[in-house]
Amino acid sequence: MAAARLLRGLLFRPWLLPPPGAPLRSSSTSSSSSGWEFLSVERRGREGSVAVVRLERPKALNALCEGLMSELGRALASLEAEASVAAIVLTGSERAFAAGADIKEMAPKSFQECLGGDFLGGWDRVARTRKPVIAAVNGLALGGGCELAMMCDVVYAGEGAQFGQPEILLGTIPGSGGTQRLTRAVGKSLAMEMVLSGARISAQQAQQAGLVSKVFPAERLLEEAVALGERIARNSKLVTAMAKEAVNTAFETTLAEGCRAERRLFHATFATQDRKEGMEAFVGKREPRFKDQ
Structure with a gap:
């Protein structure tokens, strides 16, 4: 957290x-x-x-x-x-x-x-x-x-x-x-x-x-x-910011550096409540209720 x-x-x-x-x-x-x-x-x-x-x-x-x-x-x-x-x-x-x-x-x-x-x-x-x-x-x-x-x-x-x-x-x-x-x-x-x-x-x-x-x-x-x-x-503002950072990194670094940055940001989503909510909503076949946390 x-x-x-x-x-x-x-x-x-x-x-x-x-x-x-x-x-x-x-x-x-x-x-x-x-x-x-x-x-x-x-x-x-x-x-x-x-x-x-x-x-x-x-x-x-x-x-x-x-x-x-x-x-x-x-x-x-x-x-x-x-x-x-x-x-x-x-x-x-x-x-x-x-x-x-x-x-x-x-x-x-x-x-x-x-x-x-x-x-x-x-x-x-x-x-x-x-x-x-x-x-x-x-x-x-x-x-x-x-x-x-x-x-x-x-x-x-x-x-x-x-x-x-x-x-x-x-x-x-x-x-x-x-x-x-x-x-x-x-x-x-x-x-x-x-x-x-x-x-x-x-x-x-x-x-x-x-x-x-x-x-x-x-x-x-x-x-x-x-x-x-x-x-x-409709998506998590928290995770949206991370996704934006990952895409921007592609324009500023090498492929290897970009992939490392992407993986770190991907791992970081697992520290958020929104990642948990999104996956639980998918499994439960319902709309996610993101709280930007």
Whole structure:
């Protein structure tokens, strides 16, 4: 049980609670009315188990600025600390998931400022989120927007979505994982073509290449992403976090190291009540009642 308590503590860390004056939920009217300037947060699904975080910079096609990324980090931290939230859906508008980083904000920066301030260093907050994050991508996912989608655990796309890393056209290269995650997702040849030429690929091409899990009509995209979140929510949050860690290890280590990590996590599930409940429910031919313990 000690392992279960440790894992539970990692999942629900009290120090991740939002600072005073930063409410979690947004109203259905506007993000500014709920304390957010650049995004909105609402609860969907059964018992509000799925949180939908929507990027809200429509005039800039959801370009990623420092303010937006800071708010996104706070929102994710708050949602990680909420025991009732089992999965998170990250989305934008029908025109753009995120058209890239905010070039107007980026252009004046010097090498010294980028290096000294570790520019983009904290933009990987999505990738460090312990709960499953599902990207629901409509429209443009370019540059930082493509990188943001790739930080998510599952990527669903609308039929008109476009993905690309066009930084080369601006005299720079991807700086938030684009060359690394894209290569792991689609292979060296297509990644090189996209990064070196700035070429975009369609949602259908992205699915064929392995960047996208499923493609839906734009109007159905969000409901399908939420439905996936609800399916995930029916499982043990504790074990889901362990499964996510195991899959992520495959991208970061050798096969032998990954298999060892997987086996250790598998063994750790036997220290949880949920593993016992799941197997007893299977044997008893009933639905399991997981308690995230």
